[in-house]
Amino acid sequence: MAHAAGVRLAYGELPAPVHSWVDRALGSSVVSAVTQQGGFSPGVAARLVTTTGRRAFVKAVGSSLNPDTPALFRNEIAAMQGLAARSLPSVPFLYDVYDDGDWVGLLMEDIDGYLPPHPWHPQDASRVLDALTELTAALQPSPWPEAPVAAVRSEAYLSRWDRVIADGLGVPEWAAGREQEFAELARAGRAALAEGDTLVHWDLRADNILLTERRVVFVDWAHAATGASWTDTVILHADMRGSIELPALPDDAGITGLIAAIAGGQWWGSHQAPPVGLPTVRAWQRESALLHFDWLRERLGC
Numbered sequence: 360m361a362h363a364a365g366v367r368l369a370y371g372e373l374p375a376p377v378h379s380w381v382d383r384a385l386g387s388s389v390v391s392a393v394t395q396q397g398g399f400s401p402g403v404a405a406r407l408v409t410t411t412g413r414r415a416f417v418k419a420v421g422s423s424l425n426p427d428t429p430a431l432f433r434n435e436i437a438a439m440q441g442l443a444a445r446s447l448p449s450v451p452f453l454y455d456v457y458d459d460g461d462w463v464g465l466l467m468e469d470i471d472g473y474l475p476p477h478p479w480h481p482q483d484a485s486r487v488l489d490a491l492t493e494l495t496a497a498l499q500p501s502p503w504p505e506a507p508v509a510a511v512r513s514e515a516y517l518s519r520w521d522r523v524i525a526d527g528l529g530v531p532e533w534a535a536g537r538e539q540e541f542a543e544l545a546r547a548g549r550a551a552l553a554e555g556d557t558l559v560h561w562d563l564r565a566d567n568i569l570l571t572e573r574r575v576v577f578v579d580w581a582h583a584a585t586g587a588s589w590t591d592t593v594i595l596h597a598d599m600r601g602s603i604e605l606p607a608l609p610d611d612a613g614i615t616g617l618i619a620a621i622a623g624g625q626w627w628g629s630h631q632a633p634p635v636g637l638p639t640v641r642a643w644q645r646e647s648a649l650l651h652f653d654w655l656r657e658r659l660g661c
Contacts, residue, residue, distance in 0.1 A: 619655055
């Protein structure tokens with residue numbers, strides 16, 4: 360899987376009240392802002408330096424850029440505030456937040472790291488998988504009691520095999536005629552996902568990870584929710600497939616069901632018109648869907 364790549368707004372294009380909030384929160388004016396790539400959000404994502412030399416990272420979005428993204432940022436704010444109670448080195452420190460009802464922003468520590476490249480390097484993958492194991496243990500049970508349940512919040516996405524069938528969308532040749540079977544698998548995956556009490560990232564890809572000499576940092580918690588303890592491992596393995604040899608995941612119906620659900624969710628999504636402000640997402644969804652189809656075929660022994 361390649362890095363997700365959206366279209367970012369430049370820091371200088373933010374509304375004046377958002378600029379004022381950043382300056383107040385950091386205690387001095389911003390003199391440098393470098394836009395960061397990765398992810399699909401159409402808002403600002405920039406590394407900042409102030410007149411005093413203080414550094415920070417800001418992400419901000421308004422409803423005019425995409426009507427759904429501010430709600431995701433509000434979810435991330437709540438998740439970050441819950442994560443702060445655990446003081447985890449694998450999660451960025453949150454300085455301040457902004458919400459005027461339209462624009463929503465987060466101001467966090469600036470992490471001088473790099474995104475794991477695609478294809479994944481074995482040493483990077485090993486570090487990240489080890490860090491994820493530690494993080495998952497630290498987040499069970501969830502430090503955010505009010506977190507949404509992934510299987511409920513994403514029910515429409517995880518149920519898209521029904522739409523694939525209703526719309527008569529073609530699927531890879533090996534999968535043709537098995538759409539109802541995959542819909543049943545997806546339902547089993549949702550049920551297993553709903554039983555978990557772990558706070559999961561729910562969107563774990565290389566472009567949501569930063570590596571430094573000493574830290575593995577998981578960023579962009581906009582989709583955080585509660586789920587099964589294996590959830591993020593499944594999602595991360597999908598991102599790593601084709602790059603390195605991965606340990607086999609358990610022959611668990613819930614895991615296979617989640618893979619089937621994601622395959623259907625991404626396949627149906629890839630056939631829709633692009634959302635406002637997210638012109639690149641459909642091609643990425645198709646690539647993701649085909650990868651999950653291949654993985655599902657492997658797990659089913661087809």
